[in-house]
Amino acid sequence: MDNNNPLPSTTRRLFLQRSLIAMAAVAATPVLGSQALTSTAVTSGQTPTLKILSSEEYRTLAAVTDAIIPQSGAFPIGALDIDLAARIDHHLKAELTDVVAGVSGALMFIENKAPEAFAGKTARFSDLETSERESILLAMRDAGGVPTIIFSAMRGLSIFYFYTHEDAWPHIGYDGPLVKRPNPVQQMGV
Amino acid sequence: MIIQGQEIFSPVKLKTHTLVIGSGSGGGVAAYHMASAGLDTVVLEEGGYFQARDFNQREEDMMSVLYRSGGNQTTADGLITVFQGSAFGGSTLVNTADATPIEPEVLHHWQRQYGLDQLTEEALAASYERVYTMTNVHRLEDRILNRNNLILVETAKRLGYKAGVFNSNRKGCIGSGYCFTGCAYDAKQGTNLTYLPKASALGARIYTDVRVDRIEPLSGGRYRVHASVLERFNRAVRLPMTVEAERIIMAAGTVHTPAILKRSGLDRGLPQLGRNLSLQPQMVMSASFDKSEAMTSWRGAPQSAYVNEWDDNRPEWGLGGFRMEGAGGLVGLLAQSSKAIGHEHKRIMQEYPNTAYTAILVPDHPTGTMSWDWDDNGRVKPRIDYTPTAEWKQRLINGMKQSAKFMFEAGARRVDFNTAVLPSFTNPDQLSKIDDLPIEPGLMNLVSAHPQGSCRVGLNADVGVVDQNLKLHNLDNIYIVDGSVMPTTASTHTMIPIMVMSDRIMHKLANEG
Numbered sequence: 001m002d003n004n005n006p007l008p009s010t011t012r013r014l015f016l017q018r019s020l021i022a023m024a025a026v027a028a029t030p031v032l033g034s035q036a037l038t039s040t041a042v043t044s045g046q047t048p049t050l051k052i053l054s055s056e057e058y059r060t061l062a063a064v065t066d067a068i069i070p071q072s073g074a075f076p077i078g079a080l081d082i083d084l085a086a087r088i089d090h091h092l093k094a095e096l097t098d099v100v101a102g103v104s105g106a107l108m109f110i111e112n113k114a115p116e117a118f119a120g121k122t123a124r125f126s127d128l129e130t131s132e133r134e135s136i137l138l139a140m141r142d143a144g145g146v147p148t149i150i151f152s153a154m155r156g157l158s159i160f161y162f163y164t165h166e167d168a169w170p171h172i173g174y175d176g177p178l179v180k181r182p183n184p185v186q187q188m189g190v
Numbered sequence: 191m192i193i194q195g196q197e198i199f200s201p202v203k204l205k206t207h208t209l210v211i212g213s214g215s216g217g218g219v220a221a222y223h224m225a226s227a228g229l230d231t232v233v234l235e236e237g238g239y240f241q242a243r244d245f246n247q248r249e250e251d252m253m254s255v256l257y258r259s260g261g262n263q264t265t266a267d268g269l270i271t272v273f274q275g276s277a278f279g280g281s282t283l284v285n286t287a288d289a290t291p292i293e294p295e296v297l298h299h300w301q302r303q304y305g306l307d308q309l310t311e312e313a314l315a316a317s318y319e320r321v322y323t324m325t326n327v328h329r330l331e332d333r334i335l336n337r338n339n340l341i342l343v344e345t346a347k348r349l350g351y352k353a354g355v356f357n358s359n360r361k362g363c364i365g366s367g368y369c370f371t372g373c374a375y376d377a378k379q380g381t382n383l384t385y386l387p388k389a390s391a392l393g394a395r396i397y398t399d400v401r402v403d404r405i406e407p408l409s410g411g412r413y414r415v416h417a418s419v420l421e422r423f424n425r426a427v428r429l430p431m432t433v434e435a436e437r438i439i440m441a442a443g444t445v446h447t448p449a450i451l452k453r454s455g456l457d458r459g460l461p462q463l464g465r466n467l468s469l470q471p472q473m474v475m476s477a478s479f480d481k482s483e484a485m486t487s488w489r490g491a492p493q494s495a496y497v498n499e500w501d502d503n504r505p506e507w508g509l510g511g512f513r514m515e516g517a518g519g520l521v522g523l524l525a526q527s528s529k530a531i532g533h534e535h536k537r538i539m540q541e542y543p544n545t546a547y548t549a550i551l552v553p554d555h556p557t558g559t560m561s562w563d564w565d566d567n568g569r570v571k572p573r574i575d576y577t578p579t580a581e582w583k584q585r586l587i588n589g590m591k592q593s594a595k596f597m598f599e600a601g602a603r604r605v606d607f608n609t610a611v612l613p614s615f616t617n618p619d620q621l622s623k624i625d626d627l628p629i630e631p632g633l634m635n636l637v638s639a640h641p642q643g644s645c646r647v648g649l650n651a652d653v654g655v656v657d658q659n660l661k662l663h664n665l666d667n668i669y670i671v672d673g674s675v676m677p678t679t680a681s682t683h684t685m686i687p688i689m690v691m692s693d694r695i696m697h698k699l700a701n702e703g
Contacts, residue, residue, distance in 0.1 A: 073533035074540045091250055095424050095569075099262055134532050141529060141610050149268060149632030152610050155531060156635070160522040163539070164250040173543035174488060174521055177247030178366050179374050184244035185255050185423055 048083060052092040052100055053107075060111040061085035061103075063126040067133040068158040075171035079162060087161050103157070106150045114140060114147070192278070192390055194239045195399025195419045195428065202419070202431040204395075206232040209415055209435035211402050211450065213237075214280015215688035216671035217441030218381025218389070219321070220696045224439070225392035227700035232395045232433055233386070234415075236442070237277035238422050239398040245372035249522045252371035256284050258445070265558075265574045267631040270471050272574060272638045274443050277372075278398050279382025281443075281685065285639070286369045286493035286519075287378045288683040289327040289357040291318065292690065296680055298505035304677050305649050308658040309691075317693035321686060325359035325379040334365035336490030337483070338546050339516035343495045345600040351499035358491070359685075365490040367519040400431055403568050404454040405438065411666040412436050418568060427567060437667045441692070444641040444674040448655075449562040449570045451645075451662075459664040460655050466646050467558030468679040469576055469638035470509075472549045473586060474517060475593055476527035477602035478541045485546045487518030493549070496682070500592060508678040509553035512589030514596065515682070517549040526635065528606035528614060538606070538614075546597065549637075550589045553679050554582050556643045574641075583629045591621045609634035640684045645674035660695045669695065 047055040065079035065088075072078070079085070092100055115121035115128060118139035125133060137154075140147035162168055169176045208224040210217045213235040224231040238255060245252060253261035258274040265272065275281035292314070300306040321327070335355065346353030363377040376383055390396055399420045406414040412434060419429040440447045448457075448464045457463045479485065495516050502511030517524070524547050528538055558576035565571060578586070594605040598618045605615045611633045615621060627634075648654015651663035656675055662668045671692035673684050680687035 068531045069536065070532055074536040078536075091254070093254065093260060093424070095426070095567075096259060096262060097565075098571075137531060141531075144628075144630075144633065146632070148610050152632055152635065155610075156526055159525045159535075161250060163525040164248060164522040169521075172521075172539045177368065179245075179247055181244075181246035183246065183248075183251035183255070184240060185238075185251075 048086040050086070050089050052094060053085075053089045053103075056111075057104060057107045058085050058089060059126050060107045061088060063133055064107070064110060064137070064154050065158045065162070067130060067137050068155055069162050070130060077167060077171060079158060082162065082165050082167050084158060084162055087165065088157055091161060102153065106153055109150055110154070118143070118147070191394075192239060192396045192398065195397070196422055198419050198429060201429050204232055204431070204433045206230045206395075206433060206435050208232070208437045208439060209234065209433050210439045210441060211415075212280060212441035212443060212447075212672060213278055213381060213386055213396065214275060214441060214443065214672065215282055215381065215685045216673070216692040217280065217439065218282065218385035219689050219692040220439040220441060220671050221389040221394050221396070222385040222392075223693070223696035223700040225389040225394040229700075231389065231393070232435070233389070233397065234400045234402055234417055234433070235278050235280075235396065235398045236401040236420070237275070237280070237398065239278040240283070240372060242374050242376045245368070245374040247366065247368040247371055247374060249371060249520055256372055263445070263572070265469075265576045269631040269634070270469055270576060270636040270638050272445070272469065272641055274445065274641065278396075279380045279386065281639075282378075282380030283372055283382050284370055285380075285683070285685055286491070287358045287360050288493055289322070289325070289359050289686045290681045290683045292680045292687045293503050293509060295503035295505055296508040296678065299508035300647075300677050302505050304647070304653070306647055306658055306677070309647070314690050314694060317690040317697065320697065321689045321693055324384050325689070326361045327357050327359050327686070330355050330358045330360070330491055330494050331363070334363050334491045335494050336365070336367075336486055336518065338485040338487035338518050339491070339493070339495035341485070341546055341600050342497050342514060342516055342548070345596060346497045346499065349596075349599060351497055352501075353495065353497040353499070355495050356493070358494070360491075363491065367489045367492055369492055370519050397431075401568070402442065402450055405450065405456060405668075406454070407456075407665070408434070413438055413667070425569065438669070439696070440668065440670045441672040443672050444644050445560065445572045445574065446570065447670055447672055447674045448560060448644045449572060452562055453564065453570070456662075456665060456668075459651055460662070461651070462646060462648065462653060463655050464560040464644050466556035466643045466677070467560060467574070467576060468554050468556045468640075468642045468676070469558060470551060470553055470640045470642075470679045470682075471578070471636040471638050472551050473590060473634070473636055474524065474527055474608045475548045475550060475590065475597070476524065476606045477546045477548065477597035477600070478538070478604045479544045479546065479602055481544050483544050483601065485544055487524070487545065487547050488521060490518075492519035493517055497596065500589065507555070509681070510585075512550055512552045512585055513682055514593050515549045515551060517547040527608045529610045529612065530614070546600075546602070548593060548597070550586070550593050551682055552582060552586045552589055553682075555579060556646070556678055560644055578629060586629065587624055587627055590627070591624050594618070594621050594624070607634070640673070640679065642673040642676035642679055642684060645670050646677045647675050648677070659698075660691070671695065
């Protein structure tokens with residue numbers, strides 16, 4: 001599995017099978033409940049102050065963003081260098097309840113079900129090696145159905161909030177805005 | 191007078207002659223004409239009031255405050271992101287200032303298919319003149335065309351294809367490139383800088399951060415509008431507002447105008463309300479060139495040139511075929527082109543300066559429908575159901591193949607699309623893989639910036655929501671002047687068509703006294 005493999009959508013049976021597994025997993029995810037998630041230890045240092053996400057969701061999101069935009073390679077910085085998961089949490093809006101619920105559900109699925117469904121691993125996603133995480137995300141992308149939707153959503157969130165961060169700009173040759181101003185709504189002090 | 195929500199500290203009760211709901215392309219024009227006629231006019235805009243000094247040219251900040259649902263509005267299946275402005279000036283604040291007219295074939299189609307004999311080029315001519323003058327429409331200056339757009343025109347010329355540079359409603363543009371996040375230089379002549387300030391100077395009272403919840407019919411053809419003053423930050427309700435009016439002009443946009451009517455129970459006898467939706471979905475394509483070919487897509491006018499070789503506009507169906515247009519100025523969104531992650535994605539992003547971004551616009555037929563729900567806070571939760579037709583999918587696939595081939599002809603080394611399916615293409619021989627592209631939710635990200643048609647014009651209530659004077663079929667003194675009235679997609683960009691449709695009727699109403 002690599003970045004340029006075409007979608008195995010022609011393998012209709014596999015596509016459907018994977019989609020059904022994934023949909024069943026998503027359907028089952030809510031019953032995992034907070035107890036199961038609470039058992040997920042946060043191992044990578046201190047969790048920042050979070051606005052929307054739980055510390056467990058933050059940990060999963062950090063692992064996802066690291067797989068999507070890893071450190072080193074074409075340019076040195078990656079998602080972890082700007083704490084992309086915390087940045088995404090900061091920009092999520094509580095009033096957009098559907099978006100928040102979607103992110104929560106997607107992270108639950110990736111953390112608890114995707115490793116087994118796509119790599120035969122019983123470990124949680126955030127406990128896996130970086131290369132294993134990337135392989136799982138690529139398998140989700142190529143599976144079609146719900147897993148691909150979840151992959152696309154996570155990829156979109158990660159890329160949007162990474163490349164709108166000024167630390168990323170010098171590495172992609174983007175010289176950024178011509179004005180330096182804060183967010184006008186925050187400026188109002190509300 | 192412009193009153194922002196945070197300047198209101200107690201419940202508000204107003205009486206006026208004309209109430210305009212929404213301040214974008216249609217509402218701005220309406221407010222101006224009503225105020226010009228000396229009519230007491232109130233405008234209610236749900237979004238906030240922002241000025242040039244507020245725009246910080248950052249997507250992550252500005253999209254969340256200037257767009258509906260913070261830019262997260264999608265079709266129910268997630269296939270298409272539907273962008274709509276939500277601020278003082280509506281979408282005219284955040285569009286790319288491209289000024290295109292209603293195509294003649296579209297008007298012919300409306301006449302032929304829907305019997306709309308009053309919507310002719312002759313009948314609209316005076317409106318075009320007034321709108322173009324007010325918004326300074328002219329051909330874009332060469333000095334602000336970037337390489338990302340020029341390569342379309344130059345390649346088309348070499349290949350003998352039809353192409354051009356847009357007309358635009360700019361004034362003194364410096365080419366910063368941040369049209370999508372509000373112009374920090376007051377160059378884009380949206381309603382926020384033209385019609386609305388003039389309406390205000392003529393006495394109109396314009397309230398921002400005020401959401402219209404429902405319309406209550408009173409006796410004598412009058413109405414009481416129930417609204418909520420919102421908190422700017424989280425859109426929570428702060429205070430109630432009511433406005434009694436003799437006339438209501440609705441311009442809340444294709445998604446929200448029918449929602450207000452529905453919630454008000456005014457949809458009885460209007461079976462077409464919320465139906466016949468066009469989205470004109472677009473696919474984003476990126477094309478990487480040699481490092482020596484800097485595209486710098488984020489500077490200059492972001493969407494300033496088009497290739498119309500494949501337009502297939504006919505009276506039988508209106509807009510057809512597909513069209514290529516330059517795109518730029520949104521690093522966070524455009525970075526999502528290709529399906530790569532990890533180190534390969536980073537390698538692709540290093541080519542950002544020498545990558546050309548193009549939108550492939552594929553006009554659709556009005557097949558979508560909408561329904562709405564409201565949360566405890568009174569906030570509408572629109573549901574947009576839209577399934578592309580097989581014929582449209584085929585045109586998209588053809589458009590993607592032709593556009594990729596075009597960019598290879600232009601010298602591209604690699605072409606990517608915003609899908610989770612297709613690989614990167616490195617030569618035209620690989621493009622047949624696009625034939626098998628499954629156009630399904632989750633597998634690709636399509637974008638719509640031109641939703642139209644949920645309250646279309648029709649000769650009677652069986653086929654339309656408003657008549658040719660844009661008045662509701664089932665009630666007196668309520669007009670609709672936004673994109674929702676278009677029977678089919680009017681043009682590749684909808685600001686001018688909406689303004690012109692609004693001007694035609696509002697100018698007439700104003701002069702009737």
